[in-house]
Amino acid sequence: MSLPVSKRRREACPRLIWRVEAKAWALLGYSFLAGRHADYRPGSPDLRLVQDALNEVQILTVPDGAPTLSAQQRWALCAPTGSPHRFASDRLLHTDLAPDNVLVGERAHLVDWAWPTRGAAWIDPAILALRLIAAGHSPRQADAIARTFPSWKSADLVSKCAFATANARL
Template identity: 45%
Template structure:
């Protein structure tokens, strides 16, 4: 469900002052339209540089995602913008990141962004799962798997991002950076490549082409066939459920992509 946005200027003065203690005086504010999970999302420019601030009211039901992002950030430096500070003030919970200059990843066939995303996926697969509290993939997919035995396919000790919406991948001259780690998860090491496959299909790849791109990632090469089949089924079930209450065009596209992948796997 999309979270309503408010302008940065509508934050209490005390909260903005707490932010400026880390950024310096804010000279320019650019509201961010993309994303679904933050009540505040803006790029701030100050004499010391550019920053990205996002956050929620402290009593928001998803406020726990702020802590998750803050905790995971030190472990994903190099493929994610650095966290400058977490500000908890005046009933708000805000994260301040170094701003990244780049564009949202283009997942369409033939896009020059695809190799950069592959490189980031390969890098992520090499990062040990940090000793922090994370949801487990088999728990997140439990409602959608065809049967209990399928859940064993999703278990593992790898750090996963899991939300490969193209707006969460910022492509720069130096590579692809991953933002929005709210749904960081612990699970089988090939699952992130699988989540990316689904987005590639949604952007126009046929399932075979999407899986060919995933094959550039070593963890995908070791994925069991029955595990991929089970994952395709679980995702189709999940997006069917989401699609019942959401007629947004990108949701409709994801529902169609998930069904197409499931049917291609002949399961």
């Protein structure tokens, strides 16, 4: 019997080993991960592994005081007037789910957290859907994969449309 994700050791991201800060720069050292970049093309066996890793991250919240932008700040200039509040929440978002930011071995790992963001959990599946379309999936196929995430299924259509508009304008 497998434990719920909240009870298992989280492995979706490499473990931070050390951190050095100097002159407004932060250098981070992570544990080594063997793997290759993810394949997002239709039919790829990597897709299930990517979904598993992203599902694991979906439950994480940003600690109070952590220096991250909010999703409202990230997309405020491009979002429809009055809509950035729809992106708000306390979930930790990767926001750059390009295939080269996912290493695949026995499982998938999310790497290169250059744009960590605090916001609604459904935003990362939306970003993944955009990457899937770029890799050859139809919008219907990408939406079917996004619908495997509880956060995407529970997000309202107005919020999703506002985010789609913000990304199109971006």
